[in-house]
Amino acid sequence: MNSIQKNRLKDQLFKIWGIACTLFGLVLLTVFIGDILIDGIRRIDWAFITDLPSRKAEKSGIYTALMGSIWILILTTIISFPIGVAAGVYLEEYSKKNRLSALLEINISNLAGVPSIIYGLLGLEVFVRIMSLGASVLAGALTLSLLILPIIIVATREAIKAVPKSIRDASYALGASKWQTIWNQVLPASGGGILTGVILALSRAVGETAPLIVVGALAYVPFAPSNPMDEFSVLPIQIFNWISRPQHGFIENAAAAIIILLLITFVMNGIAVYFRNKWQKKWK
Amino acid sequence: MEITMTKVKDKKSIDLDKVEQQSSTDGAKIAIKDVKVWYGDFMAIKGIDMNIKPNTVTAFIGPSGCGKSTFLRLFNRMNDYVDGFKMEGKIKLNGTNIYKKKVNVEELRKEVGMVFQKPNPFPKSIFENVAYGLKIQGIKDKKFINERVEKALKQADLWDEVKDNLKKSALALSGGQQQRLCIARTLAVEPSIILMDEPTSALDPISTAKIEDLIFELKEKYTIVIVTHNMQQASRISDYTAFFYLGELIEFDKTKTIFTNPEKQQTENYITGRFG
């Protein structure tokens, strides 16, 4: 066997290995989703979405938890999007490259890896107690914003870095200031990447449970929140609560709620992919 | 000699003043005086003097890495953002030192336009590319902008090819068209100097010829400084040629002289292809 044949064989083996790994993930996911679908799909109807929670499984709906999740989603977006993007732009474009900024950079990457429950504890102390926001949607959204800010900042910086230098050069050479260049060229050109990052971060926030439990989100709320200071529940907590009940009906409910939650994250990821493709096309 | 009477203390500065007055009365568009550039510890330009006359084409030639781009980018202060960049000396534009603290760099760049090596249109429409320089100046008058865009595209010999598709993405144009668009974009701001850094090195021969014709036409109204790797190009389009080597200006003269009867052996070796 000469070296070309050897390399070809290695190539083949690696390909097979890769396919096997991909299949493993896919099969697991399919089995999991299939299982959930079998358990829960029959339970999903309009009433399930619009009903308030109840002690009886078959009368119970996800309305308050769904509304809580939507409130959390909107508030978290409003808080984390501008702050995260602004911080990313600052770090990438304005901060001087010195030891302090290097330290800051490492810390932000580290923050992205801190367990979410730690953020919950921080939120509990700072937002719930010190700022006395109580166990409100606002406190929850602020906590989740802290959680996903590092992700948004890193995504923003990566997207900005990907903008070719030639575009900035062209803008500066025409007499544009730094801010004009960032606003008119860099941000539009990196918008796809930034939006993708933000949406993926938000879809992570929608699925978070632990930090919200620590902040004081309730497993049972009789009403959907009507303002940022209201108490709330969210879908993952509702699911958690139902799964821990002994009656089979609640297991069905949990499966159905999982389907809804998965649907939401799939749609969000779909939107992220759409933006990325749309922007990429514009570039080519 | 009244001046000497009042400023006896500092003879040197008086001499300098005199020299400066002379160079600005020479009618130089750009007057470069003892310019040195460093990137960190590395000295990229080692003390260059040069006067560039208005409404001429000046070509910079020399082997890669000799500092042509660095020197060119001094004229619109595009090196300012480079890490470790340091500069000494004076560059006067119409008699004003552009490296003085008070100089507004954005204003300077409206006066000194630049076309780059690789066509770099913005990922926007053709129209928006040309209008960009005006829009960032805060100009909102649609009619004015339309007129300027049309004029610039005509000047850059691109109007006939794109007039029906101004809304089309600039990235859909061919390489040669993109480069002419970049020239139009620069012209729309109405600079008096245009810097070009190897503007045809990424283009095919036909597009290159078009750009060379264009440079010839533009000379009437603009002062053009062009870096080129192509000896024929330098001899075809330029009035003056500067030969650089390892950060030094070896020879600067009328293009004809440089190509037929250079003073320095190094210059001759380079243009006859014996090195570089």
Ligand SMILES: Nc1ncnc2c1ncn2[C@@H]1O[C@H](COP(=O)(O)OP(=O)(O)O)[C@@H](O)[C@H]1O
């Ligand atoms: N941003 C930079 N940082 C450090 N050194 C640089 C930088 N740009 C250019 N140089 C160095 O300066 C010298 C001149 O470069 P340049 O002006 O690009 O030459 P040319 O355009 O003649 O090919 C080269 O040795 C190059 O390596």
Ligand SMILES: [Mg+2]
């Ligand atoms: Mg160069």
